[in-house]
Amino acid sequence: MSEVDQSTEQIANDLKNLSTGPVEDAVEDAVEDAVEEVLTAEERATDLLESSYSVVVKLADQQADANSPLYSAKSFEDLGLHEDLLKGIYNMKFAKPSKIQERALPLLLQNPPRNMIAQSQSGTGKTAAFALTILSRINYDLHAPQALVLSPSRELARQTMEVIQEMGKFTQVTTAQAIKDENLPPKVNSHIIVGTPGTVSDLIKRRVIDAKNIRLYVLDEADNMLDMQGLGDQSRNLKKLLPRDCQIVLFSATWADRVRQFAHEIAPKANEITLKPEELSVDGIKQFYVDCRSQSKENKTQKYDILVGLYSLLTVSQSIIFVKKRETADEIAQKMSEKHHAVVSLHGKLEAAQRDEVIDSFRAGKSKVLITTNVIARGIDIANVNMVVNYDMPTDQYGRPDPETYLHRIGRTGRFGRTGVSVNFVHDNKSMQVMNDIEAHFDRKMVALPDDLDEAEEIIKKAMKST
Numbered sequence: 134m135s136e137v138d139q140s141t142e143q144i145a146n147d148l149k150n151l152s153t154g155p156v157e158d159a160v161e162d163a164v165e166d167a168v169e170e171v172l173t174a175e176e177r178a179t180d181l182l183e184s185s186y187s188v189v190v191k192l193a194d195q196q197a198d199a200n201s202p203l204y205s206a207k208s209f210e211d212l213g214l215h216e217d218l219l220k221g222i223y224n225m226k227f228a229k230p231s232k233i234q235e236r237a238l239p240l241l242l243q244n245p246p247r248n249m250i251a252q253s254q255s256g257t258g259k260t261a262a263f264a265l266t267i268l269s270r271i272n273y274d275l276h277a278p279q280a281l282v283l284s285p286s287r288e289l290a291r292q293t294m295e296v297i298q299e300m301g302k303f304t305q306v307t308t309a310q311a312i313k314d315e316n317l318p319p320k321v322n323s324h325i326i327v328g329t330p331g332t333v334s335d336l337i338k339r340r341v342i343d344a345k346n347i348r349l350y351v352l353d354e355a356d357n358m359l360d361m362q363g364l365g366d367q368s369r370n371l372k373k374l375l376p377r378d379c380q381i382v383l384f385s386a387t388w389a390d391r392v393r394q395f396a397h398e399i400a401p402k403a404n405e406i407t408l409k410p411e412e413l414s415v416d417g418i419k420q421f422y423v424d425c426r427s428q429s430k431e432n433k434t435q436k437y438d439i440l441v442g443l444y445s446l447l448t449v450s451q452s453i454i455f456v457k458k459r460e461t462a463d464e465i466a467q468k469m470s471e472k473h474h475a476v477v478s479l480h481g482k483l484e485a486a487q488r489d490e491v492i493d494s495f496r497a498g499k500s501k502v503l504i505t506t507n508v509i510a511r512g513i514d515i516a517n518v519n520m521v522v523n524y525d526m527p528t529d530q531y532g533r534p535d536p537e538t539y540l541h542r543i544g545r546t547g548r549f550g551r552t553g554v555s556v557n558f559v560h561d562n563k564s565m566q567v568m569n570d571i572e573a574h575f576d577r578k579m580v581a582l583p584d585d586l587d588e589a590e591e592i593i594k595k596a597m598k599s600t
């Protein structure tokens with residue numbers, strides 16, 4: 134058998150291994166469903182450029198010269214980016230690279246390309262780091278997919294696509310979104326594809342996307358995707374369809390130890406940028422909690438009343454309320470709307486078009502309060518969100534504290550040095566324990582708010598201004 138035949142056969146086998154089920158919303162459904170199923174079974178958790186966090190850079194190639202000016206670039210020009218990209222960056226009002234951009238870009242852009250596993254706090258500009266890498270590596274004369282970016286939700290895929298388009302505005306780049314219900318031509322020849330894993334797998338399987346020229350494979354929120362049952366396999370199977378020398382780039386704010394091992398398997402010999410857990414909290418986000426236990430045994434009602442009591446604060450700017458179940462999101466949204474409070478809900482059970490409508494109106498500031506599940510806990514970047522409420526503390530499918538999800542949720546505020554406040558609702562001893570464990574994990578104290586809501590409001594308002 135010739136080499137070409139062998140690799141064709143390998144690809145055919147790999148295609149068979151890709152999930153053939155309804156994979157559309159696999160990642161987000163997995164996040165939501167896992168939690169919901171177990172709950173039912175049991176009866177059912179400034180200026181950033183001047184911030185002081187330290188970054189540890191581990192070079193896979195120990196011979197590399199860590200003192201090279203490339204490893205400590207101070208401006209976008211120093212990175213040797215093409216003029217068209219510099220125009221795009223400055224058009225977006227980026228004056229200087231953030232720390233992760235400064236550290237990651239020289240490693241990402243080196244030749245021959247090296248894999249990368251990178252970590253940086255939420256809202257610190259990881260998207261631009263991989264977007265610039267992709268835009269720098271595209272051969273614009275070749276009209277074929279050359280970079281593949283996977284995101285865990287359609288909302289994040291759409292947002293990432295917009296960033297890439299804006300950054301590449303002065304280039305000849307062409308892009309395509311591989312998300313549910315997107316109208317794509319029978320053969321996609323755009324340079325860059327951004328999508329969710331299920332849809333991308335399906336399109337490659339149906340040969341709508343030809344993977345043979347892909348030279349960059351980026352998993353954004355990579356720990357999330359690699360940690361999900363089935364989806365880790367899906368991401369790995371997808372990788373097998375890509376050329377051997379494809380550069381694999383994994384980004385996230387969080388990397389639980391158990392996931393790191395998968396990361397190294399999918400991105401062998403990767404350069405690595407890591408942070409310690411205690412460096413992960415964004416200083417600009419002030420973290421509070423309300424103890425709902427003290428006032429009523431009817432915890433559910435009590436939580437809801439407190440949320441409604443905080444409504445004027447929620448609408449000072451924009452806010453996101455995270456709940457565990459889709460039903461809770463809808464229930465609260467409906468109850469609050471009946472009281473003429475302007476809130477919207479977003480979760481994986483909505484139709485694709487509805488989801489787009491909800492997030493677009495929230496992004497445009499037309500709605501001020503968004504009630505949602507973990508489906509948009511990651512990556513969503515909306516500058517005006519200055520408050521996040523954990524109506525239900527984040528737990529995994531076994532009911533254990535989920536510090537990673539906590540960090541991503543609260544990271545929807547305090548973006549790129551902005552002001553942010555997060556408020557956790559504690560309604561029983563278990564949720565208190567979850568919160569205490571998360572506090573311990575990040576070595577960060579959460580401040581108790583007084584029972585008196587007026588007083589609590591004053592404290593939060595002050596924190597919103599002072600951070």
Ligand SMILES: Nc1ncnc2c1ncn2[C@@H]1O[C@H](COP(=O)(O)OP(=O)(O)OP(=O)(O)O)[C@@H](O)[C@H]1O
Pocket residue numbers: 226227228229230231234253254255256257258259260261385386511512513514544548549
């Ligand atoms: N160098 C820069 N100068 C100014 N603003 C920047 C720069 N880099 C990124 N930003 C802005 O910072 C915000 C956060 O960036 P981004 O969404 O990439 O964060 P992230 O690190 O991916 O966060 P998350 O972990 O939540 O996904 C965006 O609004 C982006 O436009």
